[in-house]
Amino acid sequence: GQQVMQIPQYQHVQEGEDFTTYCNSSTTLSNIQWYKQRPGGHPVFLIQLVKSGEVKKQKRLTFQFGEAKKNSSLHITATQTTDVGTYFCGGFKTIFGAGTRLFVKA
């Protein structure tokens, strides 16, 4: 069946370091969404990517959609403590990766 795999499961960084999470699908995606969930909170939509090779930026966050539309990445430059949380990718509309939990040490 359709699956979305996400790596790494956890990432510990020092504040100011960069962070990247990767999302891979077993089949081609028509689009992909990224969500952030703060500890104890609910998922909040960040962005949707639709086009092959698409790159979108939101301040320190850079989102990429692979050329084959089977993978995506989220890169955070110079992490801050406010970036703490779990980042999920979503594909096939209702299938989500298990998430990457980001810990930031001040």
Added chain:
Amino acid sequence: NAGVTQTPKFQVLKTGQSMTLQCAQDMNHNSMYWYRQDPGMGLRLIYYSASEGTTDKGEVPNGYNVSRLNKREFSLRLESAAPSQTSVYFCASSESPSISSYEQYFGPGTRLTVT
């Protein structure tokens, strides 16, 4: 504009008890969803309703039933709770499936423990 609301926020049940989780949205969205979230498992779809009057099973529907009461409300019922249903339950909504954006708006969640 409250977005997506869920009640209750917390619940403890004994094995075999039943309960209904309530969800409502005020964004005039057509589609609504119920997910469960377990540690290390991410979000898994239980049931969804593409539009008022329709419901469909998701990835993990066993042990659950749903009702799309009207366009605003989508409830999830546990008929006979089991410890394996201990989880955090999220309701979500989105615009019509025919629209290209799949952005989902999530409620605050219900933390359910079954003993």
